[in-house]
Amino acid sequence: MATMRDLATPVENTWCPGCGNFGILMAMKRAIIQLGLEREEVVAITGIGCHGKVTNYIKVNGVHVIHGRVLPAATAIKLANHGLTVIGFAGDGDAYNIGMGHLSHAARRNPDITYVVHNNLIYALTTGQTSPTSERGFRTKSTPRGAFELAINPITQALASEASFVARGYAGDMHHLTELLKEAITHRGFALVDVLQPCVAWNRVNTYDFFRERVYKLEEAGHDPTDLRQAYDRAVEWEDRIPIGVFYRVERPTYRENFPVLSRGPLVRQRLDDVDISRLMKEFA
């Protein structure tokens, strides 16, 4: 069972002081510890952006991949060795711009992985351009007259793709986020946790104050996460009240159940040299 010390790395943290990423990282470490996981049982996959440094700051197995491609890599790692706990981390640019196409496909495959999206509604590492979750009219370096496009709603997108676990967390509520991440990790299937992450450097609109005034907890509001219709109704709330917690949850067969070869155990544990192609060659004879 990992301890906080086990999960620490010697790398100096370069996130801005007060960045919402600290809350997400800490909540994840607490979730891993509270679930009793060993650090070698966990694989963290990160994309490109401020969040991508997570693999430098948490001592578990890791792959820092390229922009937007966390989900295909994470899906394959889980398929290769389903004994591992596979957790993907992405930013809003990663997940909802360049990697958006993979979200619905991961949802319909339903691999048993967790996908944590650090959603700060801005491009931060590239010094302040619009993000797919930036609201229409949001002024940035790349949108001096305000963003032209409607903001993507990650929750309705995930619900439409029939993701089997759809949740939103808030980086400013450590206890709630920790519990949410534990639920997501233990959920059998694809779990999206979109996390509202204040960016203290570039986003002067969606600040800690902005979220503190608006967020409320679904579980305290009588929401039934097994009801897809209710989930949609909650998912479209944003202006005055922003729900956090589990929107929707359903049990579905996971991706690996489709692969007969996995009935012999994890693929990485299977021998390579016991193949006999002489029978297969008969087809060509």
Added chain:
Amino acid sequence: MKSIGIRDNSVSFIVGGQAGQGITRSGSLLGKALMRGGFHVFGANDYPSVIRGSHNFYVLRASDEEIHSQADTADLLLALNKETVLLHEGEVTEGGAIIYDDRTEFVVGELKRDDVGLYPVPLSSVVEELEGAPIMRNTVALGAAIALVGFDVEIMKGVISDTFAGRTGIVELNHRAIEKGFEYAREVYGDSFSCRLKPSDESPGWIMPTGNDAIALGSIQAGCRLFAAYPMTPASPILHYLAAHDVEAGMAVIQTENEIAAFNMLVGASYAGLRAMTATSGGGFCLMVEALGLAAMTETPVVLVLGQRPGPSTGMATYSAQGDLLFAIHASQGEFPRVVVAPGDVDECFYRTMEAFNLAERYQVPAIILADKYLLESHKSTGPFDAGRVGIDRGDLVVVDEWTDAGEYLRYRITESGVSPRILPGTRGATVLANSNEHTEYGYTTVDPEKVVAMGDKRFRKLDSLREEVESLEPVRAYGAPDAAVTLVGWGSTKGPALEALKMLRRRGTEARFVQVVYMEPFPAEAVGEALRGGGRFVLLEANRTAQLGKLIRLNTGFTFEHVALKYDGRPFNPGEIAARVEEVA
């Protein structure tokens, strides 16, 4: 077993008709039957022709000596529709035969040839009599063709039985269709046709795979455990074959949402410890290129099959080309070692695929198997593949339950060879960090100039031993007389027509040589230099517009070609055009 053709000891067929008439199927079934009768066979398909939208044809050649490609002309044209007769009569050898439906009517002057035999057969009537589907007309034609060349109808029926095993109704109906065609041709035409394919009593036990089949089998034998791909001609048959045989292969087979996902899946799977492969064509490879760099930077072994077809862009989706050689060698930003190997026939497809897996894993680099439509979709007979010839070598992969070495596990440990031992993520007492950023030995991101140089040098130290090993893998193969006046130099699928051209030239009294470059990266400069030493004329043979191998050879050895034979119409070289070019420069 003896084969008598019109021009040489091979008999060539063209089976042609509309898309959907089962052209490739018929042609390859005939090929299999002839192979079982002891003949070497080669078969290539062409679909759709640009002449008419939906015309397909399959070229089959059989001989009592090994053959490597189609011939220039066909001794026997099996025309399943009138269009086929009109499109292909010009390709029929003088004295050859055309089998067609006796209901086809030609107006006076429509047929241009008076030096070929016309063999109408009641294809439609037989099918109607048997109450079979119209597609069965091709089966009747096969029966007639077998009678004309004196082959054994029972062998053909055996192939049908095996192909449709378990579907008794279909087997019986097709058997009767073949018999009807066979009997009709024997009774009406007797021994009037000069070509002969008299089978031997015993089957030689050969196989007739395509390049795609051979690569798929090679990946299975190599222990590939995950195959992820997006359909793209001409590589899709690998996906189809592996998906149909996933249990026997022990493989997870995935059709992804795009090629980007496919390649990133390979990186994930390989990081976790699997051998993994994908297959695509140029357009799909374009989408994979960023992740190719990810594999290189994270030192994650992956294998990619690149089936070339004419570009740019969508180009001609169902035709062949060798235009992606320099792209494959240079694709993705930055500098990194990689393997690019170009097999030239089905045997090389099998063994070089196994080699690619070993090299990828031993040097922890991406490996590209560079092929093309002509190689991947053409059938060639050969002996059963020797499963033990190449073997599996996973290099520095340490599979242990627990990491007990002194000191922390370092994924990118600086070593003399440049290869850092891999362990499986999940190994107790260790964590494995792969990083697309430049990294420390553990894997943490760094921009420290000393560490950056040390890590870059480490990656490139692998290239030294990789290059040395490639030089030992017969990276260049030479065929024909060593002291020939003319040497052809080519790669990949041009091997087949080039070897046939050598035979053709020998019959005409000219000795020529063919040098095949198999490894493109690391480039076997030593072996190539040696093969190009000495006198004589050299002709560069490539299916592209810009002589890409020629450029590579010049870059690596300084050798410049004075003569080239470049073809870029999407069609394979015919032996005759290569032979003619040799005679021109000789």
